[in-house]
Amino acid sequence: MAVRNLALVRGNGLKLGLFGANCSNGRSYTTVPERWDASWEHNLQLAQLADRVGLECIVPIARWKGYGGQTNVNGSSFESIAWACGLLAGTRRINVFCTVHVPLIHPIVAAKQMATVDHVGQGRLGVNVVCGWNEDEFHMFGVDKHEHDDRYAQGEEWWNIIRRVWSGDVPFDFCGRFYQLGMVQGEPRPFEGERPIMMNAGSSPRGRTFAIENSDMHFDGVRSPEASLDRVAETKARARNLAREVQLWTPVGIICRPSQREADEYINYLVEHADWGALGHLAELHANDARDRTDAEGVHRRRGDEPTERQVLARGSYCAIGDPDYVTSELVRLHRVGFDGLVLNFVNYLDELPYFAEEVLPRLERAGVRYSGTVVKNS
Numbered sequence: 312m313a314v315r316n317l318a319l320v321r322g323n324g325l326k327l328g329l330f331g332a333n334c335s336n337g338r339s340y341t342t343v344p345e346r347w348d349a350s351w352e353h354n355l356q357l358a359q360l361a362d363r364v365g366l367e368c369i370v371p372i373a374r375w376k377g378y379g380g381q382t383n384v385n386g387s388s389f390e391s392i393a394w395a396c397g398l399l400a401g402t403r404r405i406n407v408f409c410t411v412h413v414p415l416i417h418p419i420v421a422a423k424q425m426a427t428v429d430h431v432g433q434g435r436l437g438v439n440v441v442c443g444w445n446e447d448e449f450h451m452f453g454v455d456k457h458e459h460d461d462r463y464a465q466g467e468e469w470w471n472i473i474r475r476v477w478s479g480d481v482p483f484d485f486c487g488r489f490y491q492l493g494m495v496q497g498e499p500r501p502f503e504g505e506r507p508i509m510m511n512a513g514s515s516p517r518g519r520t521f522a523i524e525n526s527d528m529h530f531d532g533v534r535s536p537e538a539s540l541d542r543v544a545e546t547k548a549r550a551r552n553l554a555r556e557v558q559l560w561t562p563v564g565i566i567c568r569p570s571q572r573e574a575d576e577y578i579n580y581l582v583e584h585a586d587w588g589a590l591g592h593l594a595e596l597h598a599n600d601a602r603d604r605t606d607a608e609g610v611h612r613r614r615g616d617e618p619t620e621r622q623v624l625a626r627g628s629y630c631a632i633g634d635p636d637y638v639t640s641e642l643v644r645l646h647r648v649g650f651d652g653l654v655l656n657f658v659n660y661l662d663e664l665p666y667f668a669e670e671v672l673p674r675l676e677r678a679g680v681r682y683s684g685t686v687v688k689n690s
């Protein structure tokens with residue numbers, strides 16, 4: 312049987328994807344006129360370009376409400392399962408994720424929607440499971456936000472139900488804390504009967520454990536690559552103890568220009584035109600959500616102490632800002648500490664990806680972490 316999600320499972324040592332292009336502004340909190348317009352045309356062109364240059368995946372953000380400020384960052388966003396369906400129909404090889412909120416989408420509905428889309432993509436759909444944190448969105452849905460760790464307990468039930476439906480071991484009754492379901496069934500199963508690859512970005516102790524026990528790709532935050540070394544190794548070791556293989560990924564904001572000076576000038580210009588209103592609201596939401604957390608990431612979120620450039624370019628994620636040599640060295644540096652993959656965001660993905668593909672991808676090949684035109688084929 313063919314291997315599904317092939318380019319993610321096999322292939323390049325350092326895998327690359329794009330992140331956030333289904334949302335207006337993408338991941339950047341800036342008012343500059345070239346900020347990302349997340350139209351369908353742009354998304355389709357971008358996915359086709361990413362497919363042509365050999366990126367492995369494209370990951371959306373599930374966002375139901377914008378962050379306000381001058382530009383209402385992420386105020387317009389394509390619903391991610393429908394978005395993935397369109398992009399899978401319009402591409403040939405790249406993996407397209409959907410991002411699904413556990414508390415907002417019933418698992419039986421989600422299982423059928425995702426199976427449908429996976430048939431369109433012939434085994435190239437991936438699932439980002441998010442358990443939710445954004446108070447504004449919960450309020451809009453009229454859904455109570457459970458205590459932090461309970462959200463992951465619900466996530467576990469949700470994912471177990473979906474996996475069981477997809478396994479074809481039906482009908483079944485499910486009697487859990489969050490779901491009580493009778494005679495559950497749902498066909499078709501995903502393409503060729505295998506479940507889509509699953510990613511999760513829980514960073515708290517409970518979230519990380521959920522990811523280690525359930526996901527195939529754990530997305531973790533990075534302060535500095537070397538500071539992540541032990542944590543990355545520990546995540547993989549914990550997964551192996553459970554006889555699981557979990558890849559480590561992280562998001563990276565990119566500004567790549569012919570010279571370091573031009574890249575520095577561009578980030579300064581972005582910071583001068585930061586959307587502070589939206590950033591302020593985001594910080595408030597994060598701080599509220601982390602109210603009772605004592606782990607390092609929770610404390611950090613409460614304090615909101617990311618460097619400004621990271622906040623503006625990539626809402627706090629690690630950033631690589633410089634000329635092609637510097638950007639390449641930063642991506643290799645992340646790979647050396649154990650990251651298997653990186654999802655990238657640009658201020659304007661379509662304007663900036665061609666230069667990145669032309670200058671950085673060949674350098675990554677020369678560094679031995681990717682291979683030219685890697686097209687892994689199912690035999």
Ligand SMILES: Cc1cc2nc3c(=O)[nH]c(=O)nc-3n(C[C@H](O)[C@H](O)[C@H](O)COP(=O)(O)O)c2cc1C
Pocket residue numbers: 371372373374410439440441442443444445512513514515516517518519530531562
């Ligand atoms: C790569 C990545 C993608 C994410 N996608 C979403 C998303 O689309 N929607 C959302 O509400 N949260 C999203 N999150 C937030 C995570 O699901 C999670 O809530 C957050 O990392 C905090 O982890 P914790 O729940 O363990 O505290 C994402 C985080 C990362 C790093």
